[in-house]
Amino acid sequence: MDAYRAVVDKRDQRIFLERPIPDATLERILQAGRMTGSSKNREPNRFVVVRERAKVAAIAALGPQARWVAAAAAVVVIVQTERHDYDAGRCAQNMMVVAWGDGVGSCPAHVDETQLGALLRVPAGLHVNRLIAFGYIDPARAMPPRSVARRRLPLDELAHYEQW
Amino acid sequence: MDAYRAVVDKRDQRIFLERPIPDATLERILQAGRMTGSSKNREPNRFVVVRERAKVAAIAALGPQARWVAAAAAVVVIVQTERHDYDAGRCAQNMMVVAWGDGVGSCPAHVDETQLGALLRVPAGLHVNRLIAFGYIDPARAMPPRSVARRRLPLDELAHYEQW
Numbered sequence: 001m002d003a004y005r006a007v008v009d010k011r012d013q014r015i016f017l018e019r020p021i022p023d024a025t026l027e028r029i030l031q032a033g034r035m036t037g038s039s040k041n042r043e044p045n046r047f048v049v050v051r052e053r054a055k056v057a058a059i060a061a062l063g064p065q066a067r068w069v070a071a072a073a074a075v076v077v078i079v080q081t082e083r084h085d086y087d088a089g090r091c092a093q094n095m096m097v098v099a100w101g102d103g104v105g106s107c108p109a110h111v112d113e114t115q116l117g118a119l120l121r122v123p124a125g126l127h128v129n130r131l132i133a134f135g136y137i138d139p140a141r142a143m144p145p146r147s148v149a150r151r152r153l154p155l156d157e158l159a160h161y162e163q164w
Numbered sequence: 165m166d167a168y169r170a171v172v173d174k175r176d177q178r179i180f181l182e183r184p185i186p187d188a189t190l191e192r193i194l195q196a197g198r199m200t201g202s203s204k205n206r207e208p209n210r211f212v213v214v215r216e217r218a219k220v221a222a223i224a225a226l227g228p229q230a231r232w233v234a235a236a237a238a239v240v241v242i243v244q245t246e247r248h249d250y251d252a253g254r255c256a257q258n259m260m261v262v263a264w265g266d267g268v269g270s271c272p273a274h275v276d277e278t279q280l281g282a283l284l285r286v287p288a289g290l291h292v293n294r295l296i297a298f299g300y301i302d303p304a305r306a307m308p309p310r311s312v313a314r315r316r317l318p319l320d321e322l323a324h325y326e327q328w
Contacts, residue, residue, distance in 0.1 A: 003170035003265035006193060007258045012201040027177060027319070028168060034319050037176040038196045038255070039213025039272070043316065047323045079328070086272075086294065093200070094171045099260060101167035108203070108250075121327045130250065152207065155191070155198050162219060163285045164243070 002103035013105030014068040016135025036091040043074035064112035072133035105137035165265035177269030178232040196262035197209025201254040225273035236297035269301035
């Protein structure tokens with residue numbers, strides 16, 4: 001898929017098909033995370049990849065706002081060697097854009113970091129960031145009808161030139 | 165450019181050609197920022213686009229670590245209606261990936277937020293995040309020689325499966 005289209009068309013998805021993500025596709029997603037630039041080239045991001053159904057369900061049970069995660073084919077948790085939310089966001093977006101290009105939807109979620117870290121046996125001293133849920137999407141359900149879709153704010157409300 | 169290639173090949177660049185970025189290309193970059201998903205769909209990101217040479221130079225003078233920004237053809241400052249570094253990172257990455265696909269290099273930089281906000285007349289109550297410097301790159305200088313290029317950490321050091 002064209003880079004511009006993948007970036008601009010990508011919508012966060014929380015409804016997934018019951019279809020596993022092949023290892024090769026998951027590896028492309030992780031490579032996208034791995035190759036992400038980082039502040040001072042510190043490479044703070046690590047990944048815990050969860051596909052076992054019971055463990056995905058346990059993650060989804062960590063908070064009412066994460067129930068939809070139970071349907072994900074794979075969950076990638078970003079764990080950081082030093083806290084850096086901006087670098088986590090860059091990494092997450094790279095993974096989600098590449099996934100989208102391969103027909104895989106995604107959405108980040110935030111659950112209690114201590115509980116998630118305990119569940120995944122993340123060692124003390126590392127920092128659990130957000131998780132990203134991935135799964136194939138049903139194109140028929142991937143987009144809200146145009147008539148009801150919430151539109152992004154228009155560019156002329158967002159962008160200012162030379163000064164605010 | 166293919167989405168996977170744009171994401172995986174993109175390297176942060178701090179050396180730019182003296183060549184302006186056409187309005188149409190800049191608009192694609194801003195659309196990439198605009199269409200980025202955000203936590204709870206809050207759309208916190210706004211953009212201040214700077215191309216006037218004197219103003220770009222003034223931004224570059226805000227800190228010794230930002231001197232290279234002076235050569236940027238355009239600087240996009242992310243300003244937020246509420247602080248959210250992760251969403252700023254998602255947005256920044258989208259803009260940089262689309263730029264890369266169009267031959268435009270980029271790198272984020274962090275300068276004193278108060279000084280940058282004053283320079284750009286950002287109203288009180290908004291939050292200045294990082295800036296991103298954009299400019300065309302010389303392919304011959306865009307990559308270090310393979311023999312000296314710092315490689316990213318290998319995937320098998322970064323990724324853990326099912327638990328840490």
